Amino acid sequence: MTDISAAPASGSHRGSLLVQDELTRKRNAAETRFRLYGIVAISIAMLALAALLISIFSAGMPAFRQTFVTIPIELPADKLDKSGTRDSAVMAKVTTVGYAKVINEALAAALAAKGISTDGMTEKQIAGLLSPEAPAQLRNYVLANPAVVGTSLPEFELLANGRVDGFFKGRVTMESAKLDSNITPEQLQVAQKMTDAGLMGKRFNWAFITAPDASDQRPEAAGLGVAILGSLYMMIVVLVLSLPIGVAAAVYLEEFAVKNFWTDLIEVNIANLAAVPSIVFGILGLAVFINFAGLPQSAPIVGGLVLTLMTLPRIIIPARAALKAVPPSIRDAALGVGASKVQSVFHHVLPLAAPGILTGMIIGLAQALGETAPLLLIGMVAFVRDYPGGLPGGLFDPATALPVQVYSWTTRGDPGFVERASGAIIVLLVFLLIMNAVAIVLRRRFERRW
Amino acid sequence: MSTGLISLIVLGLAAVGFVLGRNRAIRDAGGDTRVLHSLPFFHGLVVFLATAVPAFLVLILWLIVQPMIVNSRVSGMIPADVAPDAAAQTLALSDVRRISGGLDAAIDQDKITPDELEAMTTDATDVRALLGTVGVALGSDVNPAVFEAAKAYRKLDATGAIGRTIAVLAAALLGFGIAFPRINRDFRARNASERFITVTLFAASTVAVLTTVGIILSLVFETFHFFTLYPALDFFLGTVWNPQFRGGSELGILPLLWGTLYVSFIALLVAVPVGLLSAIYLSEYASRRVRTVVKPLIEILAGIPTIVYGLFALITVGPILRDYFAQPLNLGNSSSSVMTAGIVMGIMVIPFVSSLSDDIINAVPQSLRDGSLGLGATPSETIRKVVLPAALPGVVGAILLAASRAIGETMIVVMGAGAAAKLSLNPFEAMTTITVKIVSQLTGDTEFASPETLVAFALGLTLFVVTLGLNILALYIVRKYREQYE
Numbered sequence: 039m040t041d042i043s044a045a046p047a048s049g050s051h052r053g054s055l056l057v058q059d060e061l062t063r064k065r066n067a068a069e070t071r072f073r074l075y076g077i078v079a080i081s082i083a084m085l086a087l088a089a090l091l092i093s094i095f096s097a098g099m100p101a102f103r104q105t106f107v108t109i110p111i112e113l114p115a116d117k118l119d120k121s122g123t124r125d126s127a128v129m130a131k132v133t134t135v136g137y138a139k140v141i142n143e144a145l146a147a148a149l150a151a152k153g154i155s156t157d158g159m160t161e162k163q164i165a166g167l168l169s170p171e172a173p174a175q176l177r178n179y180v181l182a183n184p185a186v187v188g189t190s191l192p193e194f195e196l197l198a199n200g201r202v203d204g205f206f207k208g209r210v211t212m213e214s215a216k217l218d219s220n221i222t223p224e225q226l227q228v229a230q231k232m233t234d235a236g237l238m239g240k241r242f243n244w245a246f247i248t249a250p251d252a253s254d255q256r257p258e259a260a261g262l263g264v265a266i267l268g269s270l271y272m273m274i275v276v277l278v279l280s281l282p283i284g285v286a287a288a289v290y291l292e293e294f295a296v297k298n299f300w301t302d303l304i305e306v307n308i309a310n311l312a313a314v315p316s317i318v319f320g321i322l323g324l325a326v327f328i329n330f331a332g333l334p335q336s337a338p339i340v341g342g343l344v345l346t347l348m349t350l351p352r353i354i355i356p357a358r359a360a361l362k363a364v365p366p367s368i369r370d371a372a373l374g375v376g377a378s379k380v381q382s383v384f385h386h387v388l389p390l391a392a393p394g395i396l397t398g399m400i401i402g403l404a405q406a407l408g409e410t411a412p413l414l415l416i417g418m419v420a421f422v423r424d425y426p427g428g429l430p431g432g433l434f435d436p437a438t439a440l441p442v443q444v445y446s447w448t449t450r451g452d453p454g455f456v457e458r459a460s461g462a463i464i465v466l467l468v469f470l471l472i473m474n475a476v477a478i479v480l481r482r483r484f485e486r487r488w
Numbered sequence: 489m490s491t492g493l494i495s496l497i498v499l500g501l502a503a504v505g506f507v508l509g510r511n512r513a514i515r516d517a518g519g520d521t522r523v524l525h526s527l528p529f530f531h532g533l534v535v536f537l538a539t540a541v542p543a544f545l546v547l548i549l550w551l552i553v554q555p556m557i558v559n560s561r562v563s564g565m566i567p568a569d570v571a572p573d574a575a576a577q578t579l580a581l582s583d584v585r586r587i588s589g590g591l592d593a594a595i596d597q598d599k600i601t602p603d604e605l606e607a608m609t610t611d612a613t614d615v616r617a618l619l620g621t622v623g624v625a626l627g628s629d630v631n632p633a634v635f636e637a638a639k640a641y642r643k644l645d646a647t648g649a650i651g652r653t654i655a656v657l658a659a660a661l662l663g664f665g666i667a668f669p670r671i672n673r674d675f676r677a678r679n680a681s682e683r684f685i686t687v688t689l690f691a692a693s694t695v696a697v698l699t700t701v702g703i704i705l706s707l708v709f710e711t712f713h714f715f716t717l718y719p720a721l722d723f724f725l726g727t728v729w730n731p732q733f734r735g736g737s738e739l740g741i742l743p744l745l746w747g748t749l750y751v752s753f754i755a756l757l758v759a760v761p762v763g764l765l766s767a768i769y770l771s772e773y774a775s776r777r778v779r780t781v782v783k784p785l786i787e788i789l790a791g792i793p794t795i796v797y798g799l800f801a802l803i804t805v806g807p808i809l810r811d812y813f814a815q816p817l818n819l820g821n822s823s824s825s826v827m828t829a830g831i832v833m834g835i836m837v838i839p840f841v842s843s844l845s846d847d848i849i850n851a852v853p854q855s856l857r858d859g860s861l862g863l864g865a866t867p868s869e870t871i872r873k874v875v876l877p878a879a880l881p882g883v884v885g886a887i888l889l890a891a892s893r894a895i896g897e898t899m900i901v902v903m904g905a906g907a908a909a910k911l912s913l914n915p916f917e918a919m920t921t922i923t924v925k926i927v928s929q930l931t932g933d934t935e936f937a938s939p940e941t942l943v944a945f946a947l948g949l950t951l952f953v954v955t956l957g958l959n960i961l962a963l964y965i966v967r968k969y970r971e972q973y974e
Contacts, residue, residue, distance in 0.1 A: 065866055072868035076769025079762045083786050083842075086835040093804040094796060286692030294686055295693075307696045313889070313959045314952065315896025317923050318703060321948045324930060325706035332555075347699045354696070380682040408793025411898035411923070415930045441795040441899075448802055448903060456803055463796050474791065 094463050100207040101461025104243035104258060105198040107168060107232070109148040113140065113180065115188035124184040134173035137180075138165070141172055141196065149228075152235040156228060163225055167232075169197035171252060171259035198238060200258040200454040202229045206240060209453065246461060250423045251443065257454030260447070262462055264422050268338050268437030269407060271426065275342025275433065276406050280349050281399060285388075287350070288357035288395070293383050312351040319348045320412030328416060335417035336436035338426065344416060345406040353402040360394025361387060393484030400477040404470050410441040418442045440466045494547060494653060498660050502540035505664050509535030512671045526678035531671050533681045538667030541684075543660035550655060554648045561644060565637040580634060587630065587638035588645070590619035597622055605639070707952060710945035717939040723946060729909035729920075731929070731940045739943045741950065743909040747919035751830045751905055752894035754915065758834025759894075760887055763841025770842075771849045772871055783846075790839035794899040801832040801904030814916035822906060827915040829904035833894055840890045844966075848882030849875060851970065881969040888962035892955045898923040922947050 058066070117136060121128045142165050149156055149164070156164055175196060180186060201221040204210035206229075215223045232238040249261025287308075295301040323344035327333045333340050364387050372382035413419070418438050426435035438446070440462060447459040510532030517523045524531070559581060566580050594600050599621060600608070608615070615630045671677070715723070718739060726740020766786065770779055806823035809831075814820045852875050860870040876883070906918025907928065929944040 065869070069866045069868045072871070073769070073773055076765050076773060079765035080769060080782055080786075082762050083766055083789065083835075083838050084782070086838075087785060087789055089804070090792070090796070090800050090835070093800060097803055283692045283695055286689045287695065290686075290689035290693045294689060304693050304697055307700050309963065310956060310959060311696055311699060313892060313955065314703070315898070315923070315955055317896065317898045317926055318707075318948055318952050321926070321930070321945065322699070322703045322706055325710060325945075326702050347695075350699070351696060378678060378682060380685055404791070405793075408795065410793070410795045410798075411902075411927070414927050417931075419931060441793055444795050444799060445899070445903070448799060459799055460803070463799055466793065467796070470791070470793070 094460050094467075097457060098460030098462075098464045100209075101246055101457045101464075102243055103207075103240045104246065105203040105206050105238060105240050106195040107145070107172075107198050107238050108193050108195050109144055109237060110190060110192050111140065111144040111176065111194045112147075112190045113187050118180060119184070119187045124187060126181045126184050129181060129184060129187070132177070134177055137173040137177045141165075141168065141176060148237060149232070152232075152237060154228060154231045154235060159222075159224055159228070163222060164228075166221070167199055167202055167225055167229055169199050169256055169258045171256050172196040197258050198229070200256065200452060202226070202238075203258050204454060205229060206233070207457070209457070246458075247465065250425065251421060251438070251446075252423075253421075254450050254452065257450075257452045257458055260455070260458050262440065262443060262465060264425055265438045265440045265443035265462070266465070267425055268341070268418070268422075269440045271338035271429070271433055271437065272342040272345060272439060273403055273407060274429070275339060276346050276349055276403060277399075279342070279346045280353055280402070283346075284350055284353035284399070284402075285357055285395060288354045288361060289383060289388065291354070292358045292361040293387065294379070308351045308354055312355065315411075316348060316409055317411040317415070319344050320415030322347065323412060323416045334434055334436070336420045336422065336438070337434050338437050338439075339433040340416050341413050341418055341439060342433070344412050345409060348409065348412065349402045349406045352405060353399055356398025356401070357391070357395045360391040360398065363394065364390045390486070393480055393486075397477045397481045400473050400480070404473040404477075407473070408441055408466065408470060410439075410445055413439055413442045414445070419446050421446070440469075491547070491551065494656050495544070498540055498543045498547075498656060501543075501657075501660050501664065502536045505535040505539040505668065506532040509533075509668060509671050512668070513673065513675075513677070516671070516673045524673050525676050530677035530681050531675065534675075534677045535664065535667045535671065537681065537684055538663040539660050540663075542663045543656050546659040547652070547656045550648075550652045554652065558641060558644045558648065562637050562641045565633065565640060567633050570631055570633055580637075583626070583634055584638045584641050586626070587615070587619065587635065588642045590622055591638065591642055593622040594618060609635075703952065707945055707949040710942055711949045714939055714942035714946045717942065723943070727911060729925070731943070733938075733940060737940055739939065741922070741947065743911050744920060744922045744925055744947070745950075746911050747826065747905065747909070748895055748921040748923070750826050750915070750919065751833060751901060751921055752891055754826060754830025755833035755837055755894045756887065756891060758831055759837035759841050759890055762834075763838045763890075764845050764883065766838075767842040767845035767849060768871060768876075771846050772867065772875070786839050786842055789835065790843075792836075794836065794897060797832050797836050798899040798903035801828050801900055805832050806904060809916070817916075819914055819916040820918075822916070822918045824904055824906040824918045825916045826905060826919050829901045830915070832904055833897055833900045836897070836900065837890045837894055840893055841886055844886035844889065845879075845883055848879050848886065848966070848969070851882070852878045879969075881965050881972075885962040885964075885966035885969065888958050888965070892958035892962070895958070896923065896951060896955045898927060902927055922951050926951070 115122065117140060118132055119129050142161065145164060145168065146156075176194065179194075199221070201210050201215070201218065202225070205215075205221075205226050210218070210221065210226070212223045212226060215221045215226055229238060245259070246261050247266070248263045249259065250264045251261070252259035287304075291301065291304065291308075295304075323340055327340045327343055328335055368386050368390065369382050372386045373379070377385065419442050420436060420438065422436050422438050424435070426432035426437040444459045444462045444466070447455040447462065510528045513524055513528050513531035514521060521528055562584055563577060563581055566577065566584075570576070570580055591600075591605060595602060595605065599618065609632065615635060616626050619626060718737075723739055723741055725742065726738060727742045728738040728740050729743045731737040731739060766782075770783060774782065802824075806825070806828040809825065809828055810821060810823040813827075814822070814825065856874050856878060857870055860874040861867070865873070901921045901924050905921060905924060907920050907924060908918050909920050909925070910917065912919065926944045926947050929941055929947075
């Protein structure tokens with residue numbers, strides 16, 4: 039027996055079967071290499087995903103925490119309400135300049151009380167520790183609560199300057215402050231001392247989510263309120279229009295359409311529209327809804343209409359798949375007991391396909407929520423500080439949208455806006471995550487295998 | 489009467505019609521619904537639809553037509569010295585609308601009475617100050633002709649509103665009057681209402697066709713307009729892109745086309761190997777567990793909005809490429825470059841390539857693999873020499889689809905590629921694409937008569953035609969390929 043395993047005297051194959059020859063080794067090495075390529079490719083994709091998420095999250099998380107200065111503020115009645123009536127309409131005549139003086143005095147007093155020396159700093163530099171938005175904050179508070187005039191607020195929170203905020207988040211350093219015309223190292227030292235004395239600190243910043251956008255100089259005051267509301271309005275428009283139209287179109291094509299030239303044309307159209315670049319829909323919106331129909335620019339209604347047209351094919355395709363998945367026996371049974379075609383579809387097929395249709399709908403909405411390019415063309419990139427009004431009139435008010443807000447922040451000069459833009463992306467991704475999670479849960483819970 | 493109120497009234501009438509129709513059918517059957525042709529519900533529904541649908545159609549038609557008629561009548565009243573050209577005409581019309589809105593507000597707030605307004609002229613009263621008190625701020629004093637036009641506009645609008653109310657209610661009553669008497673026990677109400685439902689469904693499915701028609705019409709119309717202002721030959725063969733808002737622009741598409749193709753090429757250079765190899769590994773080698781984890785992770789890349797990729801290019805990839813590659817190699821010092829946009833876009837396109845290739849590789853019959861393995865080929869030899877050649881047409885289709893995605897992508901190139909239109913080979917230089925220029929020519933204050941704005945429509949049409957062509961070609965190839973193994 040052992041003889042057989044020994045090398046044969048002649049023949050093409052020389053050597054032992056237990057010892058790999060040159061060619062086999064080469065082929066096996068090629069095999070290993072090929073597997074490795076696959077693993078490397080997958081790792082590259084995973085790494086890219088990780089790098090993308092890490093870079094956005096590390097840049098964006100600080101946006102949710104903001105540096106505030108907390109100081110006691112005297113509100114002298116002779117400066118803020120000369121009439122003495124405490125009537126907000128009269129008090130509104132005092133502009134933010136008047137409030138800025140009050141704040142500067144309060145800040146100087148607070149610094150003196152804690153024994154923080156500001157020698158060598160000009161008054162402007164001391165005031166520069168605070169955001170240019172701070173007087174407006176105080177003014178809005180006083181106008182909302184006129185009774186506080188003449189008293190003193192023991193602790194009032196004011197936004198710190200964006201550069202000071204950046205210092206505590208590591209974006210601004212002593213070295214960079216030397217080159218920066220907006221901040222000096224001395225100011226940062228005072229800010230550090232104020233933190234040690236408990237006058238300054240970071241906390242969670244709700245205003246980032248609720249406040250409107252702020253001007254180019256005030257990244258610390260910029261918020262997403264208008265953008266979130268605008269996106270919400272657009273999603274309502276998309277939902278209200280595309281759900282009935284999409285489902286009706288899917289039902290027609292799947293259940294009623296006879297095969298002819300016209301239905302073929304519709305099918306080809308839907309398939310191609312799903313692949314048309316989104317920016318083309320923006321051009322369509324500009325030409326048809328704004329120039330031709332005369333709808334206002336920057337309005338959520340126009341954005342909603344454009345996104346509806348874009349989303350429709352992406353809803354019709356999964357809705358048709360869901361309808362197709364309902365077995366014909368259901369239809370036959372309904373028809374067999376005397377239901378009409380319409381009754382069989384609306385009473386039996388459609389309810390059974392509903393979870394699938396809904397899942398497709400949510401995913402379509404999520405795509406629409408993240409879409410930016412078409413909205414740029416219909417003017418949603420405009421600077422909007424006023425919240426749009428209530429529904430339905432608010433649909434025609436100017437607003438912006440979450441992804442567009444990200445874009446417009448990236449075009450601004452102040453580096454503080456990069457943090458804001460990344461933070462806005464986190465908010466956007468959270469919304470998308472919620473929507474997709476709902477879609478997955480729906481699918482898991484209601485999906486039927488026939 | 490406002491539109492909302494009219495709609496509510498029509499709905500109310502229709503609801504009454506539903507109840508009346510239903511009851512009439514039951515009465516006609518003598519209370520025994522079994523002798524009716526259709527269920528009582530359908531009789532009610534027919535009356536409901538007959539009342540509501542024509543009324544709403546009239547309402548919608550009126551809402552579209554009335555502003556057109558009023559505008560043309562009013563614009564005839566504005567003399568040529570106020571509005572010499574079309575743009576000034578539009579401005580004057582919007583002034584008219586604002587003044588008339590302000591006058592309405594003034595009457596609502598009892599600042600003036602309608603009779604006073606009738607007698608009011610711009611010489612006697614300071615209209616601007618009056619409108620200021622009701623919150624309508626005007627940029628300049630009101631021109632007498634414009635003011636008269638505004639008064640006429642108000643009147644026409646009011647007449648129109650009355651006419652609208654009458655017409656809509658008449659349509660509703662007429663519909664009711666026609667449908668209601670026809671209700672009897674033999675009336676085929678179910679067939680009638682179902683025909684209506686089918687027609688509605690069909691109308692919904694034509695929205696897709698209308699969208700395509702809208703896209704093509706708006707693009708072609710404005711492109712044609714553009715070519716009357718700027719020679720088409722210069723557009724398609726020009727090598728310089730230099731829009732000047734004072735006129736004398738050079739609007740050649742070639743630099744933009746080059747940038748688009750260059751960025752897309754780099755994107756495919758990243759996406760095709762990564763996507764294809766991961767698809768091969770996942771479908772041929774990976775265990776079930778790895779597949780269920782990795783596949784959804786790759787799909788996540790497709791679900792992330794492009795603005796996120798744009799920001800990633802802007803704050804991470806761009807600076808890294810500039811600091812570690814472009815500057816040390818003396819190739820440039822711009823953080824936005826073809827390379828930045830290309831790499832990030834490549835990452836975005838990976839899932840398109842991989843999931844499509846995955847489908848296609850899975851469609852290759854198992855017998856081909858078994859035959860090859862049975863002859864002693866290693867798995868990788870089987871894949872390279874049997875599976876891939878068999879799947880090649882499909883893979884090519886997938887790559888074409890990915891290319892069409894890349895060409896039409898906007899946000900990544902807007903934020904990552906730069907804005908300089910150049911014909912250069914250096915991938916670390918900022919270049920620009922068709923989509924970037926569409927955005928930059930159409931955002932901000934745009935005047936629709938200049939070639940600098942209209943060129944965006946020509947660019948859009950080019951983009952539409954190119955991506956559509958690629959898609960149709962790709963779908964054709966993929967379909968042909970699928971048929972081969974079915």
